[in-house]
Amino acid sequence: MPCPDFDRRQIVAALGGLALAPLAPLAANAQAFTPGQPIKVLIGVPAGGTQDVLTRAIAEQVRDTLGPLIVDNRSGAAGRIAVEAVKTAPPDGRTLLLGTASMMTMFPSAYRQLSYDPIKDFVPIVNAARFELALVVHKDVPANTLAEFIGWAKAQGDKLSFASYGAGTPSHFLGEMLNRAAGLKMVHVPYRGSTPARQDVMGGSVPVYFDTVGGAQQMLPSGRVKVLATSGEKRSPLMPNLPCFVESGYKDVVATAWFAYYAPLKTPQPIVDKLRAEITRAINTREVRQQLLQNGMYPVADNSEALLKTMREDTARWAGIMKAVNFQAND
Structure with missing residues (x-):
């Protein structure tokens, strides 16, 4: 999975895709995002990590349009506690998950009895960042x-x-x-x-x-x-003096991951569209991009269709790797 290049064309493409969102339903559901009504973003690791950095950076940009984004760290069970809490949350756009590549593409192969289906139990909003x-x-x-x-x-x-x-x-x-x-x-x-x-x-x-x-x-x-x-397929722009494993002769030693936002299943489409539009806008601001790059993340802002494609491809890839190393997590 090569790390994408981020340039003007990508930003224009990401923003251009937003024009497809239906405007009338958004206006009809605008009351769901009145500033002052907080949106909880559940994160499956302890406070202080890059996931907090990402969400707090976005929160600064969407306060006036979505309301406050509140980070809720629900660590434990390798992040599954946070995933399960969002799965059962009301589908009103007020409880979101910051999902990781682990939660959403690796755990289905790692655990024999996973209490959620990453594709069937959630509505993908936007793939925010890759690292x-x-x-x-x-x-x-x-x-x-x-x-x-x-x-x-x-x-x-x-x-x-x-x-x-x-x-x-x-x-x-x-x-x-x-x-x-x-x-x-x-x-x-x-x-x-x-x-x-x-x-x-x-x-x-x-x-x-x-x-x-x-x-x-x-x-x-x-x-x-x-x-x-x-671990990218080429040198990291953040550490350009270091070789990647691939160029050192280990062509199969490649690992990149990502953070993406999800809503509970049955969240109304107009709410999902509004969330996607505002979070995407935030990711593409200079302030958020700079904060992400300073913390080792690359802005992505993929839409839900691209995110689903990434999820399916990564799920298949990690399943093969787990089988090769004979890994099975303890349920």
Whole structure:
């Protein structure tokens, strides 16, 4: 999944698509978005992460048109608590989900008994942002390049562990893909979110961590970690001096992920259209784009049809990877 290029043509295309939304029904349902009536956005991880950054940045731009967007962090069960809460919420546009690639495309293959269907139980609104991941190591790891790391990691055998920000996430499977591609035996250590994993890799409790590019950028100034490679199909514009795994000879070690907004099933179409129009407008503002790029995310603003296509393609891809590594999450 290559990271998209973002230019004037993409912005024009995204905004142009909004003209297709029916204007009369929007006006008829405008009372549902009177400023002062908050919209809760449920996020399945603890506060302080990039998902909060994304939603708060958008909230600043839609306050006068949609009302306040309130971040509601519902961490636990790898984010499934938040998903289930939105599934059963009233379909009035006042409770939304910030869904991740993990929740909406990986978990259907990871869990034998998933309590929701990402496609059948939700209304997709807009794919907001995409991001890549990076290989982060503690400063004491005796490697300054990916090749040096591979050589060192092979010598460690199964005594070397790597952290992820959660089992069954892109962070987890990037490590597993590198294991398979490079013949490594690193042992997976899942964390409950990125914050504790970052603390431990900076502290040296775990030597290797696969983080988002944005998270890796935040840790670098500490001087406690090194970043050795990124996971897109080409170099990350945010870390252009670092190679990606693909150019280093590991063509199958590719992992990008995304954040998208969803409403409960049966949310009226005019409300969905209004939400999509305003969130898309916000994403395409200079202020939001700058904040996303500064935090390692690329603005996307895909419509619901494009989001559904991404979901189906990613679901099939991750299912194949999970089968290859024989992964099954604990229900």
